Amino acid sequence: MNEQTLTLTNAWDKKFGLSDKVTHKKVTFANRYGITLAADLYTPKNAEGKLAAIAVSGPFGAVKEQSSGLYAMHMAERGFLAIAFDPSFTGESGGFPRQMASPDINTEDFQAAVDFLSVQDNVDADKIGIIGICGWGGFALNAAAIDTRIKATVTSTMYNMSRVTANGYFDSENSEEDRYAKRVAFNEARTKAFKEGHYDMAGGVIDPLPDDAPFFVKDYYDYYKTPRGFHERSGNSTTGWTTLGTMSLLNQPICAYTNEIRSAVLMVHGDKAHSFYFSQDEYKRMTENSPYADNKELYVIEGASHTDLYDDVAGVVPYDKMADFFTKAMQ
Numbered sequence: 001m002n003e004q005t006l007t008l009t010n011a012w013d014k015k016f017g018l019s020d021k022v023t024h025k026k027v028t029f030a031n032r033y034g035i036t037l038a039a040d041l042y043t044p045k046n047a048e049g050k051l052a053a054i055a056v057s058g059p060f061g062a063v064k065e066q067s068s069g070l071y072a073m074h075m076a077e078r079g080f081l082a083i084a085f086d087p088s089f090t091g092e093s094g095g096f097p098r099q100m101a102s103p104d105i106n107t108e109d110f111q112a113a114v115d116f117l118s119v120q121d122n123v124d125a126d127k128i129g130i131i132g133i134c135g136w137g138g139f140a141l142n143a144a145a146i147d148t149r150i151k152a153t154v155t156s157t158m159y160n161m162s163r164v165t166a167n168g169y170f171d172s173e174n175s176e177e178d179r180y181a182k183r184v185a186f187n188e189a190r191t192k193a194f195k196e197g198h199y200d201m202a203g204g205v206i207d208p209l210p211d212d213a214p215f216f217v218k219d220y221y222d223y224y225k226t227p228r229g230f231h232e233r234s235g236n237s238t239t240g241w242t243t244l245g246t247m248s249l250l251n252q253p254i255c256a257y258t259n260e261i262r263s264a265v266l267m268v269h270g271d272k273a274h275s276f277y278f279s280q281d282e283y284k285r286m287t288e289n290s291p292y293a294d295n296k297e298l299y300v301i302e303g304a305s306h307t308d309l310y311d312d313v314a315g316v317v318p319y320d321k322m323a324d325f326f327t328k329a330m331q
Contacts, residue, residue: 031112038092042076052127055113060135061236152329264329270304
């Protein structure tokens with residue numbers, strides 16, 4: 001399979017330092033649409049034999065130099081070979097135009113990561129798991145529902161991006177009228193883009209922050225717009241998605257068959273996160289009247305907000321819990 005040649009930086013430009021317990025290198029691989037993805041590969045030092053492996057991505061609008069890389073490095077510290085990848089159209093990965101999202105292609109990105117891991121000489125192909133953070137939690141569940149090679153899935157502070165795009169936050173826009181207004185706006189943007197020959201950018205996290213901004217907007221600002229999490233390649237930190245970037249999410253639901261996931265799933269969420277309802281509802285779907293409920297778990301972190309699970313600032317990310325889950329689920 002031919003890969004696009006990507007321009008990758010050699011600088012360590014991540015929002016965390018490199019652990020002395022792991023080695024790091026950049027790798028690339030192509031998905032089935034021919035888009036080449038860029039990833040950071042973390043390997044435990046002095047590792048021998050074939051290792052269990054984990055692919056990590058998210059949050060939605062972030063890059064591998066932020067949360068996903070931190071998660072991957074922590075998993076490598078605990079004995080796994082782990083990669084953090086930039087999804088199609090974002091970060092250092094390929095795909096044009098930039099800052100586009102797709103429920104199909106972004107699910108495929110996880111499957112392409114499994115392709116890559118499954119053929120590595122130092123990976124046990126029967127022990128591959130995935131971690132999806134924020135919006136990539138929903139794509140991770142979607143991937144687990146279709147890819148039987150995925151033996152275990154962790155979601156952290158999970159979003160269902162199709163649901164929030166179609167229904168609004170807290171399902172406050174769950175009506176045909178609201179969705180029609182969004183369709184009109186998207187299609188007006190399409191006409192404008194085609195006429196002008198370029199896509200406008202929708203903007204990242206709002207800056208400056210209004211005094212009356214909702215808590216969850218302040219939560220995002222505190223991560224993406226401050227030295228804590230700002231990264232120049234992160235759409236949330238800078239330009240955001242294109243005005244058409246999330247259009248397909250309005251009309252193409254993900255997570256339709258999460259109740260048929262046979263492999264193990266651990267969902268981690270803070271009870272103070274505005275997004276908590278996404279994990280609660282998906283966990284309910286996966287466990288109510290399902291013959292596959294026994295290997296599903298919702299792990300609630302009391303007092304944690306949405307972005308508290310993005311990094312170690314709040315000291316609440318349960319890396320040991322995740323590692324134990326993967327070890328048991330993939331044995």
